[in-house]
Amino acid sequence: MAMDVMGNIVYPTVGLLGLYAFVSLASLVWEGIDRKLVARMQRRIGPPILQPLYDFFKLASKETIIPSTANYMFKAAPVLALATAIALLAYTPMGFAPILASKGDVIVFIYLLTLISFFKIVGAISSGNPYAKIGAAREATVMVSREPAMMLAIFAIMWRIGKLGVPKPFSMGVFYVHNIWEIGTPMSFVGAVILLYVFTVWLASEIEVGFFNIPDAEEEIAEGLLVEYSGRYLALLKLTNAMKAFISASLVVAIFFPWGISGYFNLTGLSANVADLLFHTLKVFALLFVVQSVFRAVTGRLKITQAVDFLWKNVFLASLVGSLLIAMEVIM
Amino acid sequence: MAITVPANGGSNSPELERLERRIAQLCRFIGRSPWVFHINSGSCNGCDIEIIAALTPRYDAERFGVKLVGSPRHADILLVTGPVTNQSLERVKLAYEQTPEPKMVIAVGACPTGGGVFYESPFTNAPLDRVIPVDVYVPGCPPRPEAILQGVVLALEKLVEKLKGGSEK
Numbered sequence: 001m002a003m004d005v006m007g008n009i010v011y012p013t014v015g016l017l018g019l020y021a022f023v024s025l026a027s028l029v030w031e032g033i034d035r036k037l038v039a040r041m042q043r044r045i046g047p048p049i050l051q052p053l054y055d056f057f058k059l060a061s062k063e064t065i066i067p068s069t070a071n072y073m074f075k076a077a078p079v080l081a082l083a084t085a086i087a088l089l090a091y092t093p094m095g096f097a098p099i100l101a102s103k104g105d106v107i108v109f110i111y112l113l114t115l116i117s118f119f120k121i122v123g124a125i126s127s128g129n130p131y132a133k134i135g136a137a138r139e140a141t142v143m144v145s146r147e148p149a150m151m152l153a154i155f156a157i158m159w160r161i162g163k164l165g166v167p168k169p170f171s172m173g174v175f176y177v178h179n180i181w182e183i184g185t186p187m188s189f190v191g192a193v194i195l196l197y198v199f200t201v202w203l204a205s206e207i208e209v210g211f212f213n214i215p216d217a218e219e220e221i222a223e224g225l226l227v228e229y230s231g232r233y234l235a236l237l238k239l240t241n242a243m244k245a246f247i248s249a250s251l252v253v254a255i256f257f258p259w260g261i262s263g264y265f266n267l268t269g270l271s272a273n274v275a276d277l278l279f280h281t282l283k284v285f286a287l288l289f290v291v292q293s294v295f296r297a298v299t300g301r302l303k304i305t306q307a308v309d310f311l312w313k314n315v316f317l318a319s320l321v322g323s324l325l326i327a328m329e330v331i332m
Numbered sequence: 333m334a335i336t337v338p339a340n341g342g343s344n345s346p347e348l349e350r351l352e353r354r355i356a357q358l359c360r361f362i363g364r365s366p367w368v369f370h371i372n373s374g375s376c377n378g379c380d381i382e383i384i385a386a387l388t389p390r391y392d393a394e395r396f397g398v399k400l401v402g403s404p405r406h407a408d409i410l411l412v413t414g415p416v417t418n419q420s421l422e423r424v425k426l427a428y429e430q431t432p433e434p435k436m437v438i439a440v441g442a443c444p445t446g447g448g449v450f451y452e453s454p455f456t457n458a459p460l461d462r463v464i465p466v467d468v469y470v471p472g473c474p475p476r477p478e479a480i481l482q483g484v485v486l487a488l489e490k491l492v493e494k495l496k497g498g499s500e501k
Contacts, residue, residue: 012355035394038394039394039395042389043389044392044394045392045395046391046392046394046395047395047396047397048395048397051397053363054365054397055365055367055397058365058408060409061435062434063432063433063434064434065430065432066431067406067487073415080349131403180358221402222402222403223401223403223406226403226406227402227403227405228405229401229405229406230406231430234405234406
């Protein structure tokens with residue numbers, strides 16, 4: 001009985017808290033690296049790498065203004081969004097199978113990832129600011145356009161990997177049992193490359209950079225969703241955004257580049273997890289460098305109609321083709 | 333780097349370096365991230381272009397953590413340009429009230445500091461300090477980006493004094 005309490009409650013809780021501390025730090029540091037890299041690409045010196053941490057502490061120490069038009073959800077939404085992001089960490093593959101991995105947890109993952117955007121939308125609508133409402137409408141539009149492509153692709157991949165024989169089908173842990181490149185047929189290889197493109201675009205639209213910086217357009221609608229937030233709540237939302245970027249990138253890394261390094265060093269137990277987590281973080285930074293820094297530096301924002309067109313006519317179509325190619329030899 | 337931009341022709345670059353060092357020191361003091369909101373109260377766009385010039389790669393204010401934000405709710409420093417026309421009077425007051433404490437106001441250009449060519453015009457409320465409290469005046473028509481950077485230095489100095497004084501009480 002005592003073992004059960006240790007194994008089922010204490011270890012997962014401690015692991016989740018450790019992951020939360022690590023990911024919040026790593027994702028904020030990544031924001032700093034990203035700003036520095038983009039500045040170097042524009043031949044500037046750029047802010048120090050710890051700049052997002054300074055911003056976070058400054059915002060946390062500033063006055064927090066609640067507009068008179070806001071209702072109680074305005075205050076609740078940033079806290080709920082951060083809580084959702086923390087809960088999401090328990091279902092995120094981080095170089096090892098998620099802490100609460102179980103059969104079918106991919107649905108929980110997608111649900112929680114969408115819930116973060118949902119809380120941001122609710123908070124923005126509750127502020128009563130017209131700019132925030134435009135931002136919320138745009139966020140909702142982009143959200144319903146980007147998720148179907150991702151969902152179709154991830155279910156196809158998981159179903160196909162499940163056919164290779166895994167203990168818990170449709171769990172986030174399956175990527176560390178078999179990966180997408182092990183299916184082995186030429187068709188599935190082409191399909192996997194197409195799906196890599198789908199997931200890259202999805203990641204860019206999830207973290208809203210480059211083409212997809214539409215809901216938070218600073219120059220156009222005064223930072224959209226965030227316009228009325230100040231002080232502590234803004235700090236929470238900034239942290240949530242950074243964590244969400246890290247978590248979304250983790251998903252893509254786990255699907256396409258799941259290899260760990262602990263096997264090469266004969267590590268076991270906790271040290272293996274730590275080594276894999278650090279290596280996973282490196283891979284996430286490398287992926288975000290391409291999808292966030294380079295993409296942000298070389299492209300501008302699309303109109304909302306263009307973005308919806310692009311996500312349905314191009315990305316969703318690619319997702320459909322890729323999923324069919326992956327699943328082909330099992331279906332036929 | 334393949335292309336090197338000569339900084340300022342070399343004539344007053346020691347002055348620029350001194351200013352940059354001073355900003356970096358002061359920014360360390362107040363959390364290193366002064367976010368700036370720019371209010372255009374009927375300006376002719378001359379000063380606005382100079383403000384943008386202070387943020388471009390040549391002067392690169394972002395390396396001190398200075399960021400131009402889109403909403404007064406996020407701002408620490410308000411940069412006000414223009415002679416505060418009757419149309420913009422209420423908006424300037426509103427934007428000032430919407431900015432969370434602690435905040436600083438910098439009047440950029442001849443118009444908000446003293447009225448400039450709009451002095452005693454019935455359609456403007458020229459000196460900005462008749463409308464909202466102003467901490468730093470940056471004269472010039474338009475002021476050079478170095479002058480705006482110096483204005484930011486003075487504002488941060490004043491803010492540091494204010495915060496120190498507040499903590500001693």
